[in-house]
Structure formats: structure tokens, C-alpha cells
Amino acid sequence: MLVWFLPLFLVLLMVGLPVFFALLAAPGVMLVLNGQERDLTLLYRNVYNGMDSFPLMAIPFFLLAGEMMNRGGITQRLVEFSQALVGHFRAGLAQVNILSSMLFAGLSGSAVADTSALGAMLIPAMEREGYSRRFAAAVTAASSVIGPIIPPSGIMIIYAYVMEQSVAALFLAGILPGILVGLGLMAVTNIMARRAPGAFPPLRRRAGWGEKGQASLKAFFPLLTPVIILGGILGGVFTPTEASAVAVAYAAFIALFVLRTMTWRDLPEVLSRAAIMSSVILLLVGAALAFKTVVALSHAPEALASLILSLSDNPLVLLLLINLLLFGVGMFLDAGPAIIILGPILGPIFTSLGVDPVHFAIIMSVNLTVGLATPPMGLVLFVASSVSGERVETIARAILPFLAVEVLAILLITYVPAISLALPRLFGFL
Amino acid sequence: QSVTLRATANSNETDEDYDGLVVFKDYVEAASNGEIAVELFIGTQLCGNGAECLQGVADGSIDVFVATSGGAAGLFPYIQIFDLPYLMADDRIAEEVLTNTDLTAQMRVRALQDSGDTIRIMTIGNTGGWRNFANTQRRIEGPDDLKGLKVRTVVADLPQELVRTLGASPTPIPWPELFTSLQTGVVEGTKNGITDIMGMKFPEAGLQYLTLDGHAYMAAIWVMNNEMFLSLDDDLKRVIVDGFHALQQATFASPKRKSIDAYADFVSGGGDLYVPTPEQKQAFQDAAAPVHDWFAANVDGGEEMLANFRAAIAQAEESVAARRAAELE
Amino acid sequence: MNGFLTVVRALGAVNAGALRVGRWVGVACMFLMVVFILIQVFWRYVLSNPLPWPEEAARFLMLWLMVVAPTAWRRGGFVAIDMIRLILPRGVAVVLTLALLALSFLVLVTAVQIGWSEVTGLAGRFKSSSLYYPTGDGWAKLPLGWMMASLLAGFVLLASVTVELMLRQVAVMLGAGDRLPAVPQADPVGAE
Ligand code: NA
Ligand code: NA
Numbered sequence: 011m012l013v014w015f016l017p018l019f020l021v022l023l024m025v026g027l028p029v030f031f032a033l034l035a036a037p038g039v040m041l042v043l044n045g046q047e048r049d050l051t052l053l054y055r056n057v058y059n060g061m062d063s064f065p066l067m068a069i070p071f072f073l074l075a076g077e078m079m080n081r082g083g084i085t086q087r088l089v090e091f092s093q094a095l096v097g098h099f100r101a102g103l104a105q106v107n108i109l110s111s112m113l114f115a116g117l118s119g120s121a122v123a124d125t126s127a128l129g130a131m132l133i134p135a136m137e138r139e140g141y142s143r144r145f146a147a148a149v150t151a152a153s154s155v156i157g158p159i160i161p162p163s164g165i166m167i168i169y170a171y172v173m174e175q176s177v178a179a180l181f182l183a184g185i186l187p188g189i190l191v192g193l194g195l196m197a198v199t200n201i202m203a204r205r206a207p208g209a210f211p212p213l214r215r216r217a218g219w220g221e222k223g224q225a226s227l228k229a230f231f232p233l234l235t236p237v238i239i240l241g242g243i244l245g246g247v248f249t250p251t252e253a254s255a256v257a258v259a260y261a262a263f264i265a266l267f268v269l270r271t272m273t274w275r276d277l278p279e280v281l282s283r284a285a286i287m288s289s290v291i292l293l294l295v296g297a298a299l300a301f302k303t304v305v306a307l308s309h310a311p312e313a314l315a316s317l318i319l320s321l322s323d324n325p326l327v328l329l330l331l332i333n334l335l336l337f338g339v340g341m342f343l344d345a346g347p348a349i350i351i352l353g354p355i356l357g358p359i360f361t362s363l364g365v366d367p368v369h370f371a372i373i374m375s376v377n378l379t380v381g382l383a384t385p386p387m388g389l390v391l392f393v394a395s396s397v398s399g400e401r402v403e404t405i406a407r408a409i410l411p412f413l414a415v416e417v418l419a420i421l422l423i424t425y426v427p428a429i430s431l432a433l434p435r436l437f438g439f440l
Numbered sequence: 441q442s443v444t445l446r447a448t449a450n451s452n453e454t455d456e457d458y459d460g461l462v463v464f465k466d467y468v469e470a471a472s473n474g475e476i477a478v479e480l481f482i483g484t485q486l487c488g489n490g491a492e493c494l495q496g497v498a499d500g501s502i503d504v505f506v507a508t509s510g511g512a513a514g515l516f517p518y519i520q521i522f523d524l525p526y527l528m529a530d531d532r533i534a535e536e537v538l539t540n541t542d543l544t545a546q547m548r549v550r551a552l553q554d555s556g557d558t559i560r561i562m563t564i565g566n567t568g569g570w571r572n573f574a575n576t577q578r579r580i581e582g583p584d585d586l587k588g589l590k591v592r593t594v595v596a597d598l599p600q601e602l603v604r605t606l607g608a609s610p611t612p613i614p615w616p617e618l619f620t621s622l623q624t625g626v627v628e629g630t631k632n633g634i635t636d637i638m639g640m641k642f643p644e645a646g647l648q649y650l651t652l653d654g655h656a657y658m659a660a661i662w663v664m665n666n667e668m669f670l671s672l673d674d675d676l677k678r679v680i681v682d683g684f685h686a687l688q689q690a691t692f693a694s695p696k697r698k699s700i701d702a703y704a705d706f707v708s709g710g711g712d713l714y715v716p717t718p719e720q721k722q723a724f725q726d727a728a729a730p731v732h733d734w735f736a737a738n739v740d741g742g743e744e745m746l747a748n749f750r751a752a753i754a755q756a757e758e759s760v761a762a763r764r765a766a767e768l769e
Numbered sequence: 770m771n772g773f774l775t776v777v778r779a780l781g782a783v784n785a786g787a788l789r790v791g792r793w794v795g796v797a798c799m800f801l802m803v804v805f806i807l808i809q810v811f812w813r814y815v816l817s818n819p820l821p822w823p824e825e826a827a828r829f830l831m832l833w834l835m836v837v838a839p840t841a842w843r844r845g846g847f848v849a850i851d852m853i854r855l856i857l858p859r860g861v862a863v864v865l866t867l868a869l870l871a872l873s874f875l876v877l878v879t880a881v882q883i884g885w886s887e888v889t890g891l892a893g894r895f896k897s898s899s900l901y902y903p904t905g906d907g908w909a910k911l912p913l914g915w916m917m918a919s920l921l922a923g924f925v926l927l928a929s930v931t932v933e934l935m936l937r938q939v940a941v942m943l944g945a946g947d948r949l950p951a952v953p954q955a956d957p958v959g960a961e
Contacts, residue, residue, distance in 0.1 A: 022872075025865060026854045028847035031873040038876060052486060052501040054883040055892075058832075058920050059492045064614050064824055067802065067831050074799060170616065178620040246625030248810050249617050255806035278796050282837070285795030289838035289923070290846060292831070299488075306485035344848060354483075386850050438623060438644075491913065495892040514895035514913065555891060590819070595898040600821055611819040612899075626813075 012308040015040035019301075020342070023387075029344060030290075033297035037304035049307065053300045060299030061292045064251055065171045069119070070288035071254030072162045075235075076118035077284045078261035080127045083271035084232040088113045089131060091229035096196075098216035100203035103136045104149045105196055111153035112192040113229075115160035116236035117261075119167070121382055121390050124154035129397040140211035143400050144408040151394040151405060152412035153195055155379045158345070160188030162239060162254065165345045165379065168295060169371050170250075172350050173357055177250035178243050179439035180375075183368050183430045187376055187423045194415040202411065231264045244437055291346065298350035311355040318359055325363040329424050332356060333377060337417075340381015344389060348378050365427075368440065372430040376423055380416045383409055442474075445668070447504035448481040448493060450511075454639065456567055456694035457506050457660060458482055464504075464687040471679045476672075478504075490514070498558040500665045507661045508567065510594045515559075516551050518745035520598045522659035523571075524735055525728040526721075528753055531566075534657045535692055536756035538564045543752040550741065552666060560666040563684040565691030567660035568633030569699050572653055575629030576622055576646040579712055580653075582720045583607065583727035591629040592618055598739070599631065602655070602731050606724075619645050633658050635695060638702040643709050650706065651714045653724050660691055774948055777936045781950065784933050787926060788840045795837035798830040805830070821899040829900065829916050835923030843930045843952055860942075867938045870931055877928040884921035888914045 019036035027035065034053065041049050079085065092109040099105045107128065114124050129150040136146035158165045161181035170177040203210045217225070238260055239253045248256060265272035272280070305311060322328055339348050353374065360370045382390040385406045395402045423429050434440050447464070449457035458480075465478040486502060487493040490511020496502035509522045521527075528534045537543055548561040573580055573591070580586055587607040593599040600610035611627045621627045622645035630637070630647065637647060662684060669680065707713055716724065736743040809823035841847060854862045887893060893914025901908040940946050 023850055024853060025869065026849050026851055027869045027872060028849040030847055031869075031876050034876050034880075035872055038879065048499070048501050050879060051499055051883055051887075052496060054880055054887065055487065055492055055495060057880075058887075058917060059488050061835075061920070062828060062832060062916070064828055065616060067806075067827060070799065070831060070834065071803065071806075074803070174616045176620045176623075177617070178624070243620070244624055246621075247814055249613065249621055249626055251617070252806055252810050255803050256810065258803050259807055277800075278793075281796040281799040282792050285792070285799045285834050285837045286841050286846070288799075288831075289795065289834045289836075290841045292834065293838050293923075303486055306481060342850075354485075386852050387848075389848060392848075439620075491892075491895050495887070495895075498891045514898065515891075517896070558891065588817070590813070590817070595821065595825055597821070597898065609813075609817060609819055610821070611813060612821060612824055614824075 012040055012044050012046075012304070013310055015304060015308070016310065023342060029347060030293055030297050033294075033301040033347065037301055041304065046307075049304075052303055052307075056300035056303045057293075057296035060296035063171055065167065065177065066292065066295065068162070068167045068177070068251045068254035069164050069291055070284060071251075071258050072119040072164065072167075073123070073287050073291075074281065074284035075254065075257040075261040076120060076123045076127075077280045078258065078265050078272065079117050079232065079235075080123070081265065081272050081276060081280050083269060084117070084261075084265070085110075085114065085127045085131060087225075087229045087232055087269075088117075089128070091225045091233070094217040094222045094225035097214050099196075099200070100207075100213065101199050101210045102214045103132065103139055103141065103211075104145075104199045104203075107132045107136070107146075107149050108153040108192055108195045108199065111150075111156050112160065112189065113233065115157045115188060117162075117232060117257075118157055119162040119164040121154045121157040121379065122393050124157040125150055125390050125393040126397055128154065129394055133394075133398045142209075142408075143398055144404045147394045147398040147400045147405045148408035148412060149195075149199070150398075151383050151388075151390045152409050152416065153192065154390050154394075155383055155416065156188050156192050158379050159184050159191060159376055161185065161236070162257070163375070164291070165349060165375050166371070167250075168346050169349050169353060169375060172299075173353050173367070173371065175367060175371055176439060179368050179434045180371050181240065181243070181250070182433040182437055182439065183372050184375070185433055186429050187372055187419070190422065190429060191376070191416060191419045194419050195412055198411055198415045231268055235260060294344065294346055295350065298347035301347070302351050302354065305351060305355075314355055315359050318356075323363075325360065325365055326425070328360070328363065329365070329373070332360070333373070333420060333424060336374060336377035337381060337384075337420075340378045340387075341384045342387050343381075344387065345375070345378035345382060348381075349374060366431060366440065368434055369427045369430045373420070373424050376420055380413070380420065383413065383416075442477075443668070443672070444477040444479055445503040446479050446481065446486070446501075448486045448496075448502055449506045450484055450487075450489065450493065451482065451567075452639075453482055456565075456635070456691050456698065459694040460506070460565060460660075460662075460687040460691040461504075463690040464683045467686045468679055468683040471682065472676055476676060476679065494555075494559060494663065497663050497665050498555055500667060503665050503668050504562075505663055506565075506567070507663060509659055509661065510596050510599070512661055512663075513596055513598075516547075516554060517739045518550065518741035519547065519661060520596070520735070520739065521742075521745050521749045523598050523602070523656050524732060524746070524749075525602055525655040526653075526725040527749065528657055529757070530654075531692070531696070532760055533753065533756050534566070536760050537749075537752045538659075538688070540759065541752035541755050543748055546748050547661075547745070550745070551663075555666075558666050560664050560669055562662045562664050562669075562681070563688045565660045565662065565688040566658060566695055567691065568635045568658045569695040570652075570654040571631045571633060571656040571658060572650055573629060573631055573655070574637055574642070574647050574650040576625070576648065577628050579649050579714050580651040581714065581716060582723045586629075589629050590627045591631065592621065592627040593631065598731070598735060601734050602728060603631075605731050605734075606727055618642075622647055631655070633695070634699050634702045634706065638705055643706060643711055648710060649712045649714070651716060653716055653721065655724065655728070658695075662687065770943065770945060773936075773943075774940065774945060777933065777940055777949055780929075780933045780936065781952075784839075784843065784926075784930050787929070788837075788843060791836035791926060792840055795834050798833050802827045802830045825897060825899045832916055832919040833922075835919045836926060838923050839926035839930045842927055843934070845952070863938055863942050867935060867942075870935045870938060874928060874931045874935065877924055877931055880924045881921065881928060884917070884924055888917045888921050893917055 015036045022032040092106040096105040133146045166180040493505045589608040591608045592613045593610045595612040603610035805823040805827045813819040895913040897911040900911040
């Protein structure tokens, strides 16, 4: 009886109830119908205690740091730096868009922030140069999913929190997969530009060494951020959560004093925006943890686990099935709630089959991140649509070649564990 | 009358808490002839920490839960007597204190009073043996070797006071962040039982020096929703109480068996296991003594419960000594 | 009709005012969280003297960020799948929206009831591990109820905003939606 909250949840989502309310309403209604009113308290308490966590604090801090970087004109310097490096390639500005996303990923933990910051700047610029709006929006959305794969990363913080993994190990594990996705996107862009040169603007001239030097100089301080974050964590100066606060201080310092692109008067607005985003994410995390509690009460995990294991006992086959499942789930659910609800169910199955927990974390994170760029619940598509003015459906169609590459990257990451595990191993985390 | 008890422990299935619950479930379901069913929720499926789970026990959304002394300290601060260093000599004394003295009953009365008659302490067992100092830097032979070491503690004042009194720096780090913090050097030491150390793979993060100072008994406080307990008829109450006794015995035995492999693995992984001499143990005790006064002065109900505890230990030492003498006849 | 719109406008003004206060609370919390954690790093790493309180204090502040969530709700910043509502005829879509808001309101009212008993009951009496507040004679440990009140406050504000949103939908149904002051729009938000 209780398990009916799962279909109810999907129905409520599909008719447009916000995810936060759907996560609470579906189990709540079924608990009451099942005569388990006392367990509503359990639901409430898990919302609260789900948010009451020190490791989660890294999310508000990285969001705040991202806001400051953005406000501080740092985004523009990253774009100029990318332009000096790859601007003269085929489909130059598209390549700039992708490279900027990879660089931006080192400062921000969010694909949404990436899309809105880089999209606002690059989509109009690409249109002016002759790219179609839907292509510009699609490249922006597709490349922004790199944001949460390369550290810092909001979803990996959530994964580490729910699954009790080391944030530092997950951060290290995400670097190469993120670069892989970025290179894949650059390659497919190149192929598209070769196949249909007419659809793309003419080549731009190559930046001279002087310009390259100047762009590097201007991007130096922003690009130091990931070095400080990872260096500080690996050097034992601070924990990952503390690193996020240090990132805020560093971003504030360069924006206020070095680049002077932000003033003290901008600060309340920046803090307020970060606070609003953080509060919504924290509520979602809490609600997803409460939902997970009812999932446990309904004994659905045991059923799902035995169902999965009955399909095959070959980890390679199961991993493929899981990729399909996660891709499907990612279409309907945000990555954060999906990780919270499915991580504890799927993680142990694969760990017991010999898949390294860190590797599984990356498989799951990359899969669900790519789900951000697929409708109907493609958060990044919504944002790309609102910054570009292009319809979500149109972008969704234009993004297909890029999605194909990302699916290929997921398969590579799934079947070549070293892509994820080489760096954590190098630094002694495995 | 047919009831289902919802029991939870925030550990995993390799933990001695789980062993205890399995014994409890088996005993209660069989002895009640199926009138009582026990549903186990292992891990953080229902609630994620001591405070949260105890709230659940108080309002009846959870029937049975096992808390650590740290996890229950927010509501029952005096329960931290078990974290006071070097009071009980060994397992035999500790088990005698927990089975054959009035200490548990005294705590039950006090906890019922402080929880508005909602949380009932059923029994106190063990979870993970004894706390020892372990670190990444050097062998600790006496309290002086602890000086300056950054030792991880939970966010609670008693363990921090202990670490500070011994001259080290108490550093609060959340449990999931501890591996990384040891690995990178944010902290250099911990105070945990061997099964937790091995379960979290801390030696791989460099935690290679372990001193068996046994400064605190890792007590596991088993609680039940009082209303649920009182709602049972006398026969079923007896089944429950006997079930908790069986559980307690299982949690006494399980860590002893589990720690054998854990210590062997620690040493075979290159770990340095040091057993302090009686003189060195005495030095630890002397250095830590001020913590007892601090506890009596600063913790609500601390003075009274510490007096109870000391009396119980004295009584246990006496009866164990007498029985041992008889065994030696 | 005019009387109804006046009520909606008044509630809107009350909500806007309360949310403005909430946002300033959020700004202060955010700022102090950063400061506290930097203090923690400095005292531990530079002075080798770790402090017991910054972690819990920062957590306390993070929980009080809840009072800014209703701003996002009022501005339409809670993520939802909009496709069905966009496909449906306008009249049906408005009714559906109203029904979804009513369900949200039900969730919130239940949450407020439970939250109140949590804050005022046993749960709220648990003591903080490291935070104290001044009393007449010395310092006392902070009851966790002060932390738990954050979520309750957030739910109360969310409920109040939901009532306003429902009344606005009614106004839209009556064809008077354009006679109400608009709410600024927000971007969708996710941890991603
Ligand atoms: Na990132
Ligand atoms: Na991009």
C-alpha cells in the first residue's frame, strides 16, 4: 500500500507540483491513507536534520563564491582567456564557449550558474557572429554540465554527504571525466564545422603572443581559485567545507581589491542572491532525505535491489542497465534529489559487486548531470532558454549531437575506471 | 495483542549493534510466540543522529534505538560518565557494573524524568570495545607524547576537555570528513575503538600508531519508547526485558571477537600497536584526573551520576574480586 | 471585487515586507557563516588552537537561511515541470495551478503544526554542544529549539506566501490578474 507513494510522486511531478512539495506530499498522503500519521513527524524531522549538516555548508559557500566571481567580471576574463587560446579554431566561439565552461567549472559548483553566467555573455556574441540562436544555446547548455563534474561540485558534496564518502576524493575523481566531456564536445563541434562549413561563421584570426600573454595575466587570479581550493585541501590546511569558505574570501578579495570589479555596496545583493539559492537547495536536500526515509519504510530498496540483481550478476551488464535507469531518472528529477534517493539503494549493490565506491559516485554524478540537459526536467535547458529566448524544445533538439557525445563519455567513464580513479589514487585516497 | 517494534541503529551490518539487534529480534519473536515482531532499520534510513533518533523514540515513531553516550548527551548530559577517562579497569569490571549494580536503573529513572516519561533506558551494552588514542605521527607511550597533537573529537565539551587536559588540541571534525582530514593532516589523531578505525580504513589515511590506553568504555545505551513498553502485558514485558538482556550479552561478546581480526589487520598493515606499562597507564590517569572534577562541576546531574558510577565500580570491583578468589580456590 | 483585490494587495504587501526582513536575515547569516569558518581555519591552522564553537554556530546560521526560501517561492523559483500546464487550455491550467497550490498549502500547514510541537516539545529542549547564551547569572547552553525554529519560521512564511499565490490565481480566474502588482521573477535553482 505504502509503495503507491512512488507513482503518486511521479504523477504530482508531471502535473507540475514543485519538486519540493511533491517530495513531501506524495509520501505524506500515503502515510495518512495507510494510518501511519505518527510517521509524518519522522518525515518532518528528516527534512530538518537533512539540512542540519556541516558538510552541506560547502554548497552555500561555493554558490556565494560563484556569485562573486560572476559579479566581479571574472567570467569575462575567463572568456577572453579562452578566446586567446582556441578562438581561431573552427567554430571558434563555440570552442571558446566549451573551454570557458571547463575553466568556469573550476570556480563554480553549478551547471545552472555556468549556463546563466556564460550564456548571458556568449549566446548574444555567438548570434552576432552568425551562429544560430538554438546552436548557441545548445552549446552553452551542453557544456555547462561540465560545471558539476570538474570540482568544486554541488552534487558531489551531496553525494559525499549522503553516502559518507570523502569529498576530496570525489573532487579529484571528477577532474579527468570533466576534461573528457569537454574534449568530446570540442571534437564534435569541430566535426560539425567541417561537415557543414556553410552553417558556421568564417575562421577568426589567431591571437598573437602578446594578446595571449595579456589574457593569461588577466585570468591569472581567477584561475588560481581551483589551485587554492584543491591545494589547500590536499595540503591539510583546511577541510573541503572550510575550503569553500576560503574560496568565498578569495573571490571577495580579488573582486573587491585586485580587480575592483565589485564594491562593498554590491555585497548585500550578492549575499542575498546566494542565500536565496542556498535556501532552496537546502530545502530540496531535506525533502529528498525525508522522502528517502519513506522509501526505506516501504521496503522498496530491498525489492529494487533484488530486482536489479535478478536481471544479471555481471557488473558490466548491470552498469549499462544502471546508466539507462539513471539517464531516465535524470530526465524527471534534479540530480541532487536523485542522488539522495537512489544513491543509498544503488551504491551498496555495486560496491558489493566490486565496483569502487568513488568510481560509482562519478558514474552516478556524470549520468545525472547530463540528465540536466534533457527535457522535461532539464534545469540547464530552462536556464538556457531563459537567457537566450529560445524555446526549450528547440534547444533540446539542437543539443542532440552533444548529448550523443556525452553519452559516449558516460560509457567510457563507466567501463574505464582509471579515468575516475587515477587522480584519487595518485593522492593516496584509494 | 500483536505489535511490531521498529528498531534502528545508526551503524551498519558489520557493527556489534546489529549483532545485538539480531539476537533481540530472534529472542523476542520466538519467546513472544510471534505476538511481537521486530522490524530492523540499520543505518540512517529513519533518523541520522542521536538527537534525531531519540526524538523519534520520544514520540513513538521509533520504538527501539541504540545511542552512544555522545549522541544522548544533548538530552541526558550525565550519560557522558562513560566518556570519563580511566574509571573502569577492564571488560570484566565494566560488565559487572552494567549487569549487577544499580547504575542502569538509576540512569533509567533519571532519563524517564528528563524526557517527560517518554524515553526508557532498557539496557547498556558495548559498541566497539574501548576508546584508544591513535595518531598519524608517533608512538604515544605516556601523556607527554600527546602534547601539541591535533586530536579529532566530536562536538561535545567533555571529550574536548579531556584532550585539552592531556595537552593536545581538540579539533571537532565531522565523522565523514575524518578520513580526508587524517589523510591531509588537518588532524593527526583520533580517539576511537579499533573496529571503527579499521572499518573506516583510517590506517590507509596514515593512522599507524595506536596506544591501548583504553581511556573510555564505548557504552551503547539501548532505549525504548516508554509508552510502547508500558502498553504490553506483563508476560510480553518480560519477553522484552529478557530480550534486551540477551542483546546486552551479545554486544559484550561481539566486539571481543571482532577486535581480534581488526588488531591483526592493523598490525599486518604496518601499524604500530603499543601497550602502555602499568606505570605509563598510571601517568595517563594522573594527567587526566582534572577532567573528573570538571565533569562534576560543569555537567547537569554530573556530580550525582559520577558518585553513583564510582559506587557501582567499587561494588563491582569487590564482587569480581570475591568471585575471582573463589574461582582460584 | 475591489474589496477582494484590496485583501490580496494587503497580504502581498505584508508578505513582501516580511520577506524583505527575511532576506536581510539571510544576508547577515551568509556573511557571518563565512566569517566564522574563516575564524575556525585561522585558529586551528595558524594559531594551532582549534575553537569548539564555529562549526555549530555556522550550522545554526545556515539553518536560519530558511527564512529566505519563501522569497524564491513567491518569485516562482521552485523548480517544477511546467509542460502539462503549458499544453492545457488556459482556464483548466489556472484551476490545476490552484489545486497544486492548495496541496502545497496542506503540506505547509501540516509542517507548521509538527514544527511547532517539535520546537516547543522535547526535541527543542535538547542542548547545543558548544553554543551558549547569556542569562541573568552567567551562561547557559543553547536549547536546540532556537535552531529548529528556523525551519518553522520558513514554513510559516511559505504558507503565508502560498495563500497569497492562491488568491492571485483566483484573481486571474476572475479576470483581474493584471490589476495586482507583479512579483519579480527568479531563475530556477538547483544544486546542480
Ligand atoms: Na565545478
Ligand atoms: Na558553456
